[in-house]
Amino acid sequence: MTEAAEPDFDVIVIGAGIAGAITAYQLATQGRSVVLIERGEAPGAKNLSGGVLYCRGMQEVFPDFLTEAPVERRITRNYINFLNADSSIGIDYKDTRLSDPVNAVTVLRAKLDPWLAEKCEEAGVFLMPGVRVDKVLTEDGPTGKRVVGVKAGDDELRAHVVVAADGVNSFISQEVGLRTKEPLNHLAIGVKCVVNLPRETIEARFSVTGDEGAAFAIVGDCTQGIGGGGFMYTNTESISVGVVLRLDDLTAKNKSTTDILDYFLAHPFIAPYLEGGEVVEYGCHLVAEGGLAMLGEISMDGLVVVGDAAGLTLNTGLTVRGMDLAVASGVAAAKGIGAALDSKDTSKVGLAGYREALFASYAGKDMETYAKAPAFLETERMYKEYGELIGNVLYGVFNLDNSPREHLLKVAMKAFKKSPVKIKHLIKDGLAGVRAL
Amino acid sequence: MKIVVAYKWASNPQDATVGAQGTVDWSRAKPGFSEYDPVAAELARRLADATGGEVIGLTVGTKRVDATLARKAALSRGFDRAVIVADDSLEGAGSTQLAAVLAAAVRHIGDVDLVITGDSSVDVGSKMVPTVLAGQLGWPAVAEVISITGQAGALRVERAVPTGTQVLEITGPVVLAASTDAAVARVPGMKDILAAGKKPVESLDLAALDIPAAAGTTTVTGTSRPDLLTRKGQMIDASDPAAAAAELVAALRGAGAL
Numbered sequence: 001m002t003e004a005a006e007p008d009f010d011v012i013v014i015g016a017g018i019a020g021a022i023t024a025y026q027l028a029t030q031g032r033s034v035v036l037i038e039r040g041e042a043p044g045a046k047n048l049s050g051g052v053l054y055c056r057g058m059q060e061v062f063p064d065f066l067t068e069a070p071v072e073r074r075i076t077r078n079y080i081n082f083l084n085a086d087s088s089i090g091i092d093y094k095d096t097r098l099s100d101p102v103n104a105v106t107v108l109r110a111k112l113d114p115w116l117a118e119k120c121e122e123a124g125v126f127l128m129p130g131v132r133v134d135k136v137l138t139e140d141g142p143t144g145k146r147v148v149g150v151k152a153g154d155d156e157l158r159a160h161v162v163v164a165a166d167g168v169n170s171f172i173s174q175e176v177g178l179r180t181k182e183p184l185n186h187l188a189i190g191v192k193c194v195v196n197l198p199r200e201t202i203e204a205r206f207s208v209t210g211d212e213g214a215a216f217a218i219v220g221d222c223t224q225g226i227g228g229g230g231f232m233y234t235n236t237e238s239i240s241v242g243v244v245l246r247l248d249d250l251t252a253k254n255k256s257t258t259d260i261l262d263y264f265l266a267h268p269f270i271a272p273y274l275e276g277g278e279v280v281e282y283g284c285h286l287v288a289e290g291g292l293a294m295l296g297e298i299s300m301d302g303l304v305v306v307g308d309a310a311g312l313t314l315n316t317g318l319t320v321r322g323m324d325l326a327v328a329s330g331v332a333a334a335k336g337i338g339a340a341l342d343s344k345d346t347s348k349v350g351l352a353g354y355r356e357a358l359f360a361s362y363a364g365k366d367m368e369t370y371a372k373a374p375a376f377l378e379t380e381r382m383y384k385e386y387g388e389l390i391g392n393v394l395y396g397v398f399n400l401d402n403s404p405r406e407h408l409l410k411v412a413m414k415a416f417k418k419s420p421v422k423i424k425h426l427i428k429d430g431l432a433g434v435r436a437l
Numbered sequence: 438m439k440i441v442v443a444y445k446w447a448s449n450p451q452d453a454t455v456g457a458q459g460t461v462d463w464s465r466a467k468p469g470f471s472e473y474d475p476v477a478a479e480l481a482r483r484l485a486d487a488t489g490g491e492v493i494g495l496t497v498g499t500k501r502v503d504a505t506l507a508r509k510a511a512l513s514r515g516f517d518r519a520v521i522v523a524d525d526s527l528e529g530a531g532s533t534q535l536a537a538v539l540a541a542a543v544r545h546i547g548d549v550d551l552v553i554t555g556d557s558s559v560d561v562g563s564k565m566v567p568t569v570l571a572g573q574l575g576w577p578a579v580a581e582v583i584s585i586t587g588q589a590g591a592l593r594v595e596r597a598v599p600t601g602t603q604v605l606e607i608t609g610p611v612v613l614a615a616s617t618d619a620a621v622a623r624v625p626g627m628k629d630i631l632a633a634g635k636k637p638v639e640s641l642d643l644a645a646l647d648i649p650a651a652a653g654t655t656t657v658t659g660t661s662r663p664d665l666l667t668r669k670g671q672m673i674d675a676s677d678p679a680a681a682a683a684e685l686v687a688a689l690r691g692a693g694a695l
């Protein structure tokens with residue numbers, strides 16, 4: 001394939017989030033010339049994330065990730081919480097196996113992204129912060145439209161391959177026609193804040209020690225019945241806490257995100273964890289939730305899409321995963337692009353190695369495994385009735401009000417009869433859940 | 438003409454927090470090209486382009502001012518090259534000390550016709566550095582500068598004064614502090630940043646600079662928030678507008694405001 005002008009770089013990466021930084025880093029270590037363009041004045045300035053990173057993939061890229069990178073705590077305690085207005089039911093899962101080898105860590109993007117960018121610069125990537133890419137440059141090629149570079153302001157840069165790593169709602173991939181505007185049920189909105197608390201207070205409240213940490217996944221009253229969930233993650237000296245709300249449900253129920261977050265933070269079962277803390281960061285961001293259905297075309301002549309921009313996010317109900325998939329897609333993209341550059345064919349066909357590598361990785365496999373999760377998580381009952389049902393059963397068991405005790409099954413049946421949840425729902429949702437998750 | 442722009446790689450107070458005791462926590466604040474310095478860089482570039490001169494960016498600070506990111510951010514602002522004094526012993530250095538190091542660097546560069554600075558730094562904002570720097574060099578200093586034209590040794594400088602503007606003719610080297618709105622600085626584009634990566638940078642060793650010893654030291658021993666105005670919180674019932682207006686006027690008279 002012939003290209004008109006001599007390109008400025010082998011590869012231009014748009015967006016210095018996790019996906020973009022990993023792609024750029026991997027390509028630079030292959031010896032390619034790479035420019036990494038970020039609209040924020042500094043990498044990480046514009047990024048927000050709840051903060052549990054499943055870190056195995058990252059360790060494959062940076063073997064010393066755990067000791068060198070700004071990680072906060074290693075997650076050894078997972079707490080699953082069904083929250084009702086006046087009751088709370090939890091499954092507390094602590095496992096020392098989770099810390100050896102370490103499987104998940106909390107991170108703050110304001111620290112992680114600059115670290116990644118620094119690694120990129122050390123590897124020879126030309127970092128270009130403070131520049132917002134306005135559009136991609138295309139030319140008509142033998143197989144249709146081909147991406148040949150980017151434009152920002154009056155300046156143009158050319159490359160053999162452009163990588164769109166510009167996050168959820170990627171306007172770059174929409175512009176080139178790889179994606180259409182996402183339907184609302186593929187999107188959620190995350191509202192998050194970081195609350196500063198002394199180390200010892202966090203360790204006492206979450207019963208962790210040293211660099212151990214806890215991850216709370218919360219469903220039910222934390223979102224006031226809106227599809228989604230809450231989370232609370234421990235950092236070294238702060239707590240990341242927030243809610244992820246399904247956009248279609250939020251719009252339909254006409255609620256405001258800040259009201260829901262405020263309600264959650266003030267909830268009698270949540271507030272004690274945060275008491276005395278100071279909110280030092282606050283923000284909201286879209287989350288892609290469409291699962292495999294959202295992952296469409298991820299390459300065309302001269303361009304690949306990685307990370308959130310490619311729709312690579314998984315919401316399994318208990319975990320939001322995007323950062324680890326961003327890593328996996330960055331690694332796979334660098335592999336595919338490297339092969340394409342070597343064979344001097346950076347057309348869609350030449351770049352096919354990316355998709356293959358992606359689907360061979362844990363990311364692609366997990367996207368397939370959880371393909372049905374988004375639809376399952378749209379089930380209303382998940383967010384309201386189930387928590388109340390369990391709450392009422394347990395109330396019947398523990399509320400010793402001097403009335404004669406009944407067998408658990410009877411208590412359960414009574415609570416069940418009062419609940420709008422019907423047997424057929426239980427069976428249907430149960431089966432769907434087992435299949436989807 | 439040899440023009441030096443003294444710029445600061447400063448923490449942005451937007452992300453700093455003030456504690457109850459008045460102490461400022463800068464740990465979350467991100468460093469950047471100090472807010473008003475692009476104006477100085479712009480004035481310098483325009484003058485150099487008009488006279489065929491050279492613009493040298495000069496900064497002094499801790500090691501972070503010499504990071505690749507910081508270098509490129511500065512050099513994309515239209516400097517031809519940069520001179521940097523980065524030493525962690527300068528952590529927390531005051532305006533007097535920073536100005537003394539800047540002066541030593543200006544002497545080291547040599548044959549400088551003009552130093553331009555921003556109005557004030559975004560983090561400290563003391564507005565002292567340009568004048569102390571001029572004092573160290575034995576040069577005149579002019580603040581609130583809105584335009585610079587002319588040639589080396591024959592500069593025509595316009596500055597804002599409370600009653601309007603003043604035009605000055607300056608024959609020797611001088612330190613000029615630009616007013617915040619003297620020019621609209623251009624935003625660096627991709628080509629500027631690419632070019633910045635290729636421009637020469639000279640790192641000076643602090644210990645090797647000729648800095649006269651200070652006659653004494655200054656230490657911050659306390660900080661406090663500004664006194665908050667205590668408000669009376671007086672409410673006037675406005676159900677009868679005429680009566681409310683009369684009551685308001687009476688209250689303002691009583692407080693001596695009218």
Ligand SMILES: Cc1cc2nc3c(=O)[nH]c(=O)nc-3n(C[C@H](O)[C@H](O)[C@H](O)COP(=O)(O)OP(=O)(O)OC[C@H]3O[C@@H](n4cnc5c(N)ncnc54)[C@H](O)[C@@H]3O)c2cc1C
Binds near residue numbers: 047243
């Ligand atoms: C509230 C919330 C909680 C979450 N919790 C978790 C979690 O616990 N665990 C997890 O793994 N994932 C979580 N996620 C998802 C995770 O944050 C994303 O999947 C991840 O950030 C994707 O990385 P990325 O690099 O693809 O995109 P991003 O991190 O969004 O990076 C995109 C970058 O591109 C830049 N950019 C965009 N447009 C342009 C342009 N035109 N020119 C230049 N630069 C541009 C942006 O400034 C940004 O730096 C959460 C998300 C949210 C919102």
